[in-house]
Amino acid sequence: AQSVSQHNHHVILSEAASLELGCNYSYGGTVNLFWYVQYPGQHLQLLLKYFSGDPLVKGIKGFEAEFIKSKFSFNLRKPSVQWSDTAEYFCAVNAPSGGSYIPTFGRGTSLIVHP
Amino acid sequence: GAGVSQTPSNKVTEKGKYVELRCDPISGHTALYWYRQSLGQGPEFLIYFQGTGAADDSGLPNDRFFAVRPEGSVSTLKIQRTERGDSAVYLCASSLTGGLAGEKGQYFGPGTRLTVL
Numbered sequence: 001a002q003s004v005s006q007h008n009h010h011v012i013l014s015e016a017a018s019l020e021l022g023c024n025y026s027y028g029g030t031v032n033l034f035w036y037v038q039y040p041g042q043h044l045q046l047l048l049k050y051f052s053g054d055p056l057v058k059g060i061k062g063f064e065a066e067f068i069k070s071k072f073s074f075n076l077r078k079p080s081v082q083w084s085d086t087a088e089y090f091c092a093v094n095a096p097s098g099g100s101y102i103p104t105f106g107r108g109t110s111l112i113v114h115p
Numbered sequence: 116g117a118g119v120s121q122t123p124s125n126k127v128t129e130k131g132k133y134v135e136l137r138c139d140p141i142s143g144h145t146a147l148y149w150y151r152q153s154l155g156q157g158p159e160f161l162i163y164f165q166g167t168g169a170a171d172d173s174g175l176p177n178d179r180f181f182a183v184r185p186e187g188s189v190s191t192l193k194i195q196r197t198e199r200g201d202s203a204v205y206l207c208a209s210s211l212t213g214g215l216a217g218e219k220g221q222y223f224g225p226g227t228r229l230t231v232l
Contacts, residue, residue, distance in 0.1 A: 004157075034220055043118075044158070044206070044223040090157050100171040103148070103221070105157030 002027050002095045006106035013081055014114050021076040021109050023091030032094035033074040034103070035065055039087045047089070050074065061085070083115045117141060119224035121207050127230045128197055136192040136227045140209030147190050148221060149182055150206040158206055164190060197231045204228050 007022040025031065033050040048059025055067040065076045074091060091106040120139045128134050140147050145166055150158035160174040164184045172182070179197075184190040194201055208221035 006157075036223075043225050044208075046220040046222075049220050092157075097171070097173065100163060100165075102160050102163055102171055102174070104160065105150075107155070107157045 002093060002097060002104040004091055004093050004104050004106040006089075006091055006109050008109045009107070010110045010112075012112045012114065015083055016080050017113075019076070019078040019081045019085070019111070021089055021091075021111070023074045023076065023106060024072050025074070025091075025093040025095070025104075026072065027093065027095040028072075029096065032101075033065075033067060034092040034094070035059065035063070035074075035076050036090045036092060036105075037087050038090070044090065047076070081111075081113050083113050085111060086113045087111060119207055119209055119222050121205075121224040121227050123227060124225065125228045125230075127232065129232050130197060130199060132197050132231075134194050134197055134229065136194075136205050136229070138190045138192070138207030138209075138224060140188060140190070140207070141222055142188070144209035144211055144222070145187070146210045146212060146221075147184060148208045148210075149190070149192050150208065152204045152206055152226070161192070194229075197229075199231050202229055202231045 003026045005024045035047040036044045037047045038044045048057050050057045050067045058064045063078050067074050088108050090108045092103045094101050094103045122137045147164040149161040152158045162172040162182050163170050167187045179195045182192045204226040206226045207224045210221045
């Protein structure tokens with residue numbers, strides 16, 4: 001079965017610090033990769049996605065992620081975080097499972113940014 | 116009103132009772148997903164609809180769980196003989212086409228928080 005690992009469960013940063021959240025997945029074939037964010041009291045929403053092409057993808061609010069196929073990784077980065085980035089971040093992989101493509105989510109990383 | 120909506124937002128029930136959770140996807144989205152999210156965990160896939168049919172129900176934990184989407188839009192997740200372990204937030208998401216080639220990311224609803232006493 002497909003698995004997605006997010007290494008950091010809780011991250012605490014000060015404003016302007018750089019951020020990198022790790023995500024690794026287990027499927028060796030073609031996948032679609034996503035990062036979702038859930039701000040306090042809000043729905044899950046898409047932050048960025050990778051389908052093909054340039055392995056460095058840019059999303060909303062200055063976030064980016066790099067797909068490294070050889071490492072089965074899709075780490076999320078932001079050079080300078082803001083207090084408003086405080087949220088839960090989920091990595092997700094869309095891969096074949098039982099004949100269809102379904103998303104598998106990591107357990108999430110809670111990010112707290114201190115002003 | 117362009118987003119995914121779910122009702123009720125909260126549901127408290129007693130062990131052994133039957134519950135129905137409703138999801139209204141974004142108009143025109145053919146793919147609809149149900150997830151269950153427990154505290155401190157990511158969404159756990161339950162079932163995926165493509166149109167009216169369940170394309171993949173491999174995530175349903177047992178036969179107490181069932182979902183329908185009779186007209187290819189609104190979906191209902193049904194849980195029979197609820198157990199305390201069913202307590203979680205049940206999320207619904209929709210996407211335009213679903214599948215690997217068409218998946219562009221999902222739009223999530225606010226969820227239904229189910230508490231089984």
